[in-house]
Amino acid sequence: MTTDDTPKVLLFGVGSVGAVYLYLLSKVCSTTVVCRSNYDVVKKRGFVINSTIFGDNLLVKPNVVRNCGEVSTTDSSADNQPFDYVLVCSKAIPGIIPSEISAVVTPGHTIIVLLQNGINIEEEYVEAFPGTPIVSAAVYCKTTQRPAGVVTHDEIEKLQIGIYPPTASPGPAENFVTLLTACGGTAEFWPDVQQPRWYKLIMNASWNPICALTRATDVDFMASGKEATELIFDVMLEVCEIAKAHGYTITREQAEAQLQRAKARVGQGKSREVEPSMLQDVREGRRLEVEAIVGNTVRAGKAKGVPCPKLEVVYMLVRALDGSIGRAN
Ligand SMILES: NC(=O)C1=CN([C@@H]2O[C@H](COP(=O)(O)OP(=O)(O)OC[C@H]3O[C@@H](n4cnc5c(N)ncnc54)[C@H](OP(=O)(O)O)[C@@H]3O)[C@@H](O)[C@H]2O)C=CC1
Numbered sequence: 363m364t365t366d367d368t369p370k371v372l373l374f375g376v377g378s379v380g381a382v383y384l385y386l387l388s389k390v391c392s393t394t395v396v397c398r399s400n401y402d403v404v405k406k407r408g409f410v411i412n413s414t415i416f417g418d419n420l421l422v423k424p425n426v427v428r429n430c431g432e433v434s435t436t437d438s439s440a441d442n443q444p445f446d447y448v449l450v451c452s453k454a455i456p457g458i459i460p461s462e463i464s465a466v467v468t469p470g471h472t473i474i475v476l477l478q479n480g481i482n483i484e485e486e487y488v489e490a491f492p493g494t495p496i497v498s499a500a501v502y503c504k505t506t507q508r509p510a511g512v513v514t515h516d517e518i519e520k521l522q523i524g525i526y527p528p529t530a531s532p533g534p535a536e537n538f539v540t541l542l543t544a545c546g547g548t549a550e551f552w553p554d555v556q557q558p559r560w561y562k563l564i565m566n567a568s569w570n571p572i573c574a575l576t577r578a579t580d581v582d583f584m585a586s587g588k589e590a591t592e593l594i595f596d597v598m599l600e601v602c603e604i605a606k607a608h609g610y611t612i613t614r615e616q617a618e619a620q621l622q623r624a625k626a627r628v629g630q631g632k633s634r635e636v637e638p639s640m641l642q643d644v645r646e647g648r649r650l651e652v653e654a655i656v657g658n659t660v661r662a663g664k665a666k667g668v669p670c671p672k673l674e675v676v677y678m679l680v681r682a683l684d685g686s687i688g689r690a691n
């Protein structure tokens with residue numbers, strides 16, 4: 363904690379999900395955000411959040427920097443105290459983020475919190491920051507940022523939080539749950555957070571790449587024919603089998619319930635349709651979370667000899683799509 367006991371938090375890669383957690387944490391914490399394409403607008407005007415849960419026209423004006431190296435010179439609290447928490451809110455693109463945040467992680471003090479989709483994303487942080495607690499979260503927070511600095515949020519706000527690996531001391535994860543709850547957020551502690559991560563993944567590994575590839579919302583994709591919904595469900599079931607091989611049970615009924623959430627949106631109007639974050643990325647020309655969400659899942663299947671032919675095709679296609687976006691940038 364800082365000297366006055368106000369928790370000091372840095373949010374790295376603040377786009378749509380990060381802005382919602384910035385709004386919540388700003389109530390009781392000192393906050394600094396690292397922004398990239400939205401830096402100028404956020405520096406000038408802050409974030410405006412329109413949320414069906416928290417309210418409209420919520421304005422948050424944090425301390426804004428372009429990168430973690432800038433922090434020491436622009437720290438709003440100017441107290442030279444280390445950050446208590448570094449929240450990683452950017453897309454989970456492997457191989458980049460640990461070195462980007464290293465300047466703000468103080469060994470023996472800072473706790474790293476990953477607010478990202480995907481599976482098996484934690485190990486690069488353990489390697490880069492041995493001994494630093496790694497808190498991992500399954501994120502339920504339906505958001506978009508359009509235009510820069512303006513975030514729309516609806517339907518749900520919930521984090522399922524645990525320590526990584528699950529054998530590590532759970533204290534840092536439990537403390538983060540307490541902090542977020544004090545801010546009015548919804549946070550649950552899980553002794554093994556990989557269970558809710560796999561459960562969330564059945565949605566993300568199916569809907570995200572398929573909607574990105576087809577440039578269709580969930581409802582538009584289902585409207586293309588009954589085989590479309592069947593494909594989504596088949597991919598979900600493949601992910602369930604992979605999860606099971608790794609010791610995490612997700613039943614067919616649970617997968618059906620996830621699919622049902624999308625089916626229930628049919629005919630409810632455009633605003634109820636889901637534009638998964640990977641579809642947003644394609645539309646904005648951003649790199650896709652191919653490896654965190656799809657590639658790691660396929661590899662987890664291969665490691666246990668679980669066939670996942672449909673997911674493998676999706677992986678091949680979405681990897682090519684991501685490559686073409688990368689070459690165009
Ligand atoms: N959006 C949603 O509804 C949900 C998203 N998620 C997950 O949450 C995570 C965050 O998603 P979301 O908020 O949608 O992502 P966004 O793309 O909206 O925001 C990420 C932000 O991080 C910035 N960023 C990326 N790399 C860097 C860097 N090196 N330095 C500084 N800034 C950087 C991006 O900048 P730039 O614009 O320049 O790329 C962007 O502003 C993802 O893992 C996603 O899968 C989970 C649940 C729902």
Ligand SMILES: CC(C)(CO)C(=O)C(=O)O
Nearest residue numbers: 504565569636637638639
């Ligand atoms: C909102 C949701 C659940 C849609 O699949 C999501 O996690 C994402 O967009 O990445």
